[in-house]
Amino acid sequence: MSTIGFAPHDHASCVADTMQRAESHCADQGLRLTPVRRRALEILLAEHRAQGAYDLLAVLAAEGMGAQPPVAYRALDFLVKAGFAHKIEALNAYIACAHLGECQMPAFLICRACRSVAEADTAPTRNRLNDAARAAGFAIERTVVEAEGLCPSCQDAAA
Amino acid sequence: MSTIGFAPHDHASCVADTMQRAESHCADQGLRLTPVRRRALEILLAEHRAQGAYDLLAVLAAEGMGAQPPVAYRALDFLVKAGFAHKIEALNAYIACAHLGECQMPAFLICRACRSVAEADTAPTRNRLNDAARAAGFAIERTVVEAEGLCPSCQDAAA
DNA sequence: ATATCGAATGTTATAACATATCAATACGCC
DNA sequence: GGCGTATTGATATGTTATAACATTCGATAT
Numbered sequence: 471m472s473t474i475g476f477a478p479h480d481h482a483s484c485v486a487d488t489m490q491r492a493e494s495h496c497a498d499q500g501l502r503l504t505p506v507r508r509r510a511l512e513i514l515l516a517e518h519r520a521q522g523a524y525d526l527l528a529v530l531a532a533e534g535m536g537a538q539p540p541v542a543y544r545a546l547d548f549l550v551k552a553g554f555a556h557k558i559e560a561l562n563a564y565i566a567c568a569h570l571g572e573c574q575m576p577a578f579l580i581c582r583a584c585r586s587v588a589e590a591d592t593a594p595t596r597n598r599l600n601d602a603a604r605a606a607g608f609a610i611e612r613t614v615v616e617a618e619g620l621c622p623s624c625q626d627a628a629a
Numbered sequence: 630m631s632t633i634g635f636a637p638h639d640h641a642s643c644v645a646d647t648m649q650r651a652e653s654h655c656a657d658q659g660l661r662l663t664p665v666r667r668r669a670l671e672i673l674l675a676e677h678r679a680q681g682a683y684d685l686l687a688v689l690a691a692e693g694m695g696a697q698p699p700v701a702y703r704a705l706d707f708l709v710k711a712g713f714a715h716k717i718e719a720l721n722a723y724i725a726c727a728h729l730g731e732c733q734m735p736a737f738l739i740c741r742a743c744r745s746v747a748e749a750d751t752a753p754t755r756n757r758l759n760d761a762a763r764a765a766g767f768a769i770e771r772t773v774v775e776a777e778g779l780c781p782s783c784q785d786a787a788a
Numbered sequence: 789a790t791a792t793c794g795a796a797t798g799t800t801a802t803a804a805c806a807t808a809t810c811a812a813t814a815c816g817c818c
Numbered sequence: 819g820g821c822g823t824a825t826t827g828a829t830a831t832g833t834t835a836t837a838a839c840a841t842t843c844g845a846t847a848t
Contacts, residue, residue: 544797615772700827
């Protein structure tokens with residue numbers, strides 16, 4: 471279980487790798503990584519933090535790529551459906567997926583102070599919930615697991 | 630692990646019991662269950678479904694208990710802080726707690742069609758996420774576990 | 789080359805969710 | 819009664835998200 475996000479790392483290659491994988495995933499699946507979608511993914515990838523749809527929109531607008539909310543929401547929809555990004559429900563914000571595509575049931579550690587997010591992959595977490603669902607005859611389609619708190623550096627800042 | 634919510638039950642006594650327990654919990658803790666707060670809890674309890682703040686507000690307003698958003702949000706804040714209600718992040722909506730107060734780490738099964746919600750108590754789910762958090766030096770304050778899908782009756786309706 | 793069809797984008801408007809702020813009132817306590 | 823805090827009332831505004839419809843772009847088939 472990796473929790474990229476709070477630790478320093480080679481971010482330039484982290485971004486480049488992911489864009490590369492996104493490209494080939496789209497080629498494989500017949501998806502179209504259009505300029506707006508591509509740029510949206512780059513913007514999300516630029517930081518390991520949750521960004522609001524309107525934050526994204528502000529950047530796109532500044533670059534002349536559409537100035538209305540639907541532009542941002544459509545790009546985000548595409549990225550989420552393709553598995554390139556996740557919505558952080560607790561913040562109503564979005565983040566690039568750290569495991570591009572290969573991500574079954576993501577779980578997030580979310581700093582409420584700086585909005586940085588680490589992504590873990592916690593498939594086993596599912597069991598108890600699956601048991602409950604089966605017992606109730608409920609068909610799970612998507613699971614949200616989010617832990618809110620303080621990341622190491624915001625804990626230090628608070629001290 | 631009980632998953633009240635999808636199955637029929639004696640709802641009148643389910644509501645009455647909960648109100649009773651809320652009363653005594655407030656008495657114990659020195660909390661004030663004012664008319665607006667009491668009524669808000671009743672409204673949430675009336676259905677085992679998530680209700681939006683503005684749905685709640687509409688009912689309160691119809692009964693002459695305040696017509697502005699802050700009225701609803703303040704009541705909801707109180708109920709959530711007291712442990713009488715939960716926010717369903719995936720819906721931006723609210724639901725009465727099924728285990729009044731005694732609820733450590735709630736987990737929800739949420740029907741995307743009818744918004745009915747079952748609450749399970751899945752403390753063990755926590756472990757994997759706790760491990761990841763400890764490893765990353767992250768301090769968890771709150772955990773959200775929500776499964777979206779279709780409840781038994783909406784599955785039947787779709788078939 | 790061009791007609792056609794579906795996907796993607798542009799644009800306007802509005803819906804839905806949430807909070808800041810400040811004034812007025814109610815409540816518990818001395 | 820007088821005081822301080824918690825609660826409510828009211829106005830305004832901020833933030834997140836979608837509906838609806840027109841237009842453009844790209845691939846395909848003729």
